[in-house]
Structure formats: structure tokens, C-alpha cells
Amino acid sequence: MPPVFRFAPSPNGYLHLGHALSALLNFEAARASGGRFLLRIEDIDGARSRADYEAAIYEDLAWLGIAWEQPVRRQSEHMSVYGEAVQRLQQAGLVYPAFESRADITRLVAERERQGPWPRDPDGAPLYPGAARTMDADARAALITSDAPYALRLDTAAAVARTGPLSWQEQGTGPAGETGTMVATPERWGDVIVARKETPTSYHLSVVIDDALQGVTHVIRGQDLFWSTSVHRLLQGLLDLPAPLYRHHPLVRDEHGRKLSKSTHATSLRALRAAGLTADDIRARIGLPRA
Template identity: 65%
Template sequence: MPPPVFRFAPSPNGYLHLGHAFSAMLNFDLARQSGGRFLLRVEDIDPTRCRPEFEAAIEEDLNWLGLSWERPVRRQSEHLSEYRAALEKLEGLGLIYPAFESRLDIAKLIAEQKVPHGWPRDPDGVPLYPGTSRSFAAEKAQQMIDAGVRYSLRLDMAAACARVGSIGWTERGEGPEGETGAVAAEPAAWGDVIIARKETPTSYHLAVVIDDALQGVSEVVRGQDLFWSTSVHRLLQELLHLPQPVYRHHRLIRDASGQKLSKSTDATGLRELRAAGIDPAEIRRRVGLA
């Protein structure tokens, strides 16, 4: 039986903070304890936000924490053809369609709908896409694409769910409400999610399942904020006939106000803590690792 494979997969769009340190060290510890492998993957599919200096800082921080990983490091930007091939499979199944609305357009469409109890939202609290472009004739959609109109490619969730039936996953950690063990996936809760965009042949959802499959990742250890995203990932794995990892969602590291740490909120970075004289042992203590 092959050894288990773990991975830490940050995006180089900012500096690592304590939450990243906890996830990286937990993956590394579990790999070491089980005689498994530990991989570093750079999720850099967003060229507008990802920068080489952030990637260099990631490796510097992980080295400082005492972590080591297999090389070469997989960078998503170097594997767009693999995501494009998966996208073509979904297209061949008739499960994706181009959508041309901007976020503002979607907000206006939703505002026009007089829904008594409010428009339905996905697990992250984002209003579900109303599916307007799904009804466009193929000729009209192609004309808009040829005219250079920006678009995203969305998964026809109802058709995809009908194709695979009931699915779930094995949870070795726990979800936000204490979910553990056998968990039933609920991909329909996300609506017609974006699978790719005009300028990039993938999205996080598609790239992560392709990467995990191609790298042989058997243990996905990540934060509870991604717990219900696993429903979409399990759906894509079934549609694309990809292996199913075991999932372990861990607690989030929060600030004094109870909010999860985030790059977007300028959470204190590991580099600042290091400059302040904090050592890796103290980092472990702060995140609750022995």
C-alpha cells in the first residue's frame, strides 16, 4: 500500500500568517507521523494577484518553521493544459455553459426578483447565480463570445447532480457544526458555480481536484472554511472519474475579535513575528500544536 500523501497549497497573493502556519505544520506532522509524503503546491492561477516575491516568501517562512517538502513544487500556472483537458470533458458531457453577467449585473437581476424571504445564498453567503445565461441559444452565446464579451463558464448544477446521484465523503476532522465521519455532499447548495473564465481555463474548484488527483494526494487537510466546498469537489471528482481523497478539516486560527485570519485583513504575517524575535517553537504553541 503506498504511503499517504499530504499537501499544503497556498496562493502567492500575500504573506503567510498564523493560520497558514497551523495548516502547513499540521499537514507536515501528519505526514511524518504516518510515514507519508508532504508536498508544497503553489496555487497561482490568478496572475493579477500572485507575485514571485510572495512565492519566495512562502518558501522562506516554511523553511524557518522547519518544514521540508518534495520537489519540484507544482505551480498551477504551468499546468493550464491539464485543466483545459478536464474542462473539455465537462463540455463534452454538456454540463457547462458560458455566462456573461458581471457581479453588478447579477445583483441587479436578483434585485428585480421579488422573493418573499430573500434570494437563496450559497454556504459562503453569496447569492446564487440566477441562471439567466443558461437559457441562451448556442448561436447567441457564440456570437457574444466572438464579439469579445467577457464570460465565465458555469457548471449546470442540476444536470451534474442528476448525472452522479447521491455522493459524500469521509471526514476525519470536523465541519463547522461538528460534522464528522460519513458526510453527505450537498453540491446543489452552491448553484451553478464558476468552473473557468475566459482568460483562465480553470477555477479553484476545478484546479484543486485535478491537482490532487495528478499528485496522488490521499489526505486533504485544510481549514473548516472549505468544508462545504468539498461538496463541489466530490461532484467534480465523480464527473471526471478522479480518485476520492479522505478529508480532514481543521479548526481556524482566529484573531482577538473571533474573525479568522486573512491576507485581505492584513493579519500579522509570519515574517513580522519572526522579525519580532518569535521562534518556531512559539509559533507552534500559539496555534496549539505540541
């Protein structure tokens, strides 16, 4: 079977140079290996996803000379598949509802930190500080009946106990040059969210399900997602999903050394094209040879 690569952007803003690097690396790896290249639209966030951003993704990729198989998988069209996976985790007793708002979590972390530093995940966010995992069953049922909002969190300690040690094969490098056989450490993330009451999935859950269903064999993405692979390997182990080979590439950074991000309004490919740059100019900016 030929190798399968994918590029999976979210339509919540315009693509920037970092996206161009990931897309081109995947497309060219597929072409060099005689493999397949898939485009997936990760639009589970209905509040932020927009049709015009999705249309711009297609336009920008075509301008870069990238072609992809049809049809494009759009996550919003497959929510029932993710919901079935959540049910499996629930039936195994591996998820629990947590009812704290973001403001509640901020307050709880501040209370914990009065006693000393509170642990944080590899992205720098504080680990979940609540006690919902051990909440009285009647109190939990009452909150659910009251229609209170909640997030479904993975009981990571129980999940790790079920899967045992996990690892992945890294063909690129991590932020500190890590490569080769990597030991997964999902416990560093605490009890991550796998779904919400109003959305039956999360990025972590949907990405591993889609990679498996689409037969993805190679995942090439930025180093900012290197340690997220630990969570992905845990979910793959729990759901009996295959593990692709992973390759994490260095990030494209701005003049201040910060990674490019939609949230920081990094200059878009659309704006660079309007300023007169060519697709070859983009390749040169991200360190790839001209076509």
C-alpha cells in the same frame, strides 16, 4: 503505498498563523505516518500572484521547520491540463458560458430580492441569478463571436443527475462538529464557475485535478473549506477522479473571533518573525506543542 499530504497556498500575500497551522498539521501527519509531504503553489490568479510572495512562502515554511519534496507543482505551469478537463465537461453538456459581470449579478440579485430572500451559498454569497443556461443558442454564439468576456458555469443540477449521490469521509469536524460519512450537497452552491474565458480553470477545478495527479490521499485544511468539499466531490465524480480522505481543522481566529485572512491583513508570519517570535512561539500560538 505511503499516504500523501499536501499544503497548497496561493502566492497573493504573506502566510499567517492559519497557514502555519495547516502546513504543520499536514507535515507532521506525513512524518508520523511515514508518508510524503508535497508543497503546491496555487497561482492561477495571474493578476494577484507575485514572485516575492512565493519566495516568502518557501522562507516561512523552512523557518517553521517544514521540508517538502521537489519539484514544487505550480498551477500556472499546467493550464493545458485544466483546459482538457473543461473540454470534457463541455463535451458532456455540463457547462455553459455566462456573460454577466459582477455588477450585473449584484443588480440581478437585488431585483430578485424585491420578491423575497434570494438563496445564498454556504459562504454567504448569492447563488447565480442569471438565465445564461437557457440562453438562445444564436444569442450565445453572437456574444462569443463578439469577444465578450464570460465565465463557464457548471450546470449543477445536470451534474448531480449524472453522478448520483456522493459523500466523503471526514476525519476532522465541520463548523458544527460534523464528522464521519458526510453527504455531499453541491446544489447548495448553485452553478459554480469552473473556468473563465481568460483563465481555463478555477480553484475548485484545479484543486481536484492536482490532488488526483499528485496522488494526494489525505487533505487537511481549515473548516472554512468544509462545504466546498461538496463541489470537489461532484467534480471528482464527473471527471472519474479519486476522493482523498478529508480532515477539516478549526480555524485560527483573531481577538474579534474572525478567521485570519490575507484580505483583512492578518499579521503575517514574516512580521511575527521580525518582531522576535520563534518557530516554537508560533506553534504555541496555534495550539501545537513546542518542537
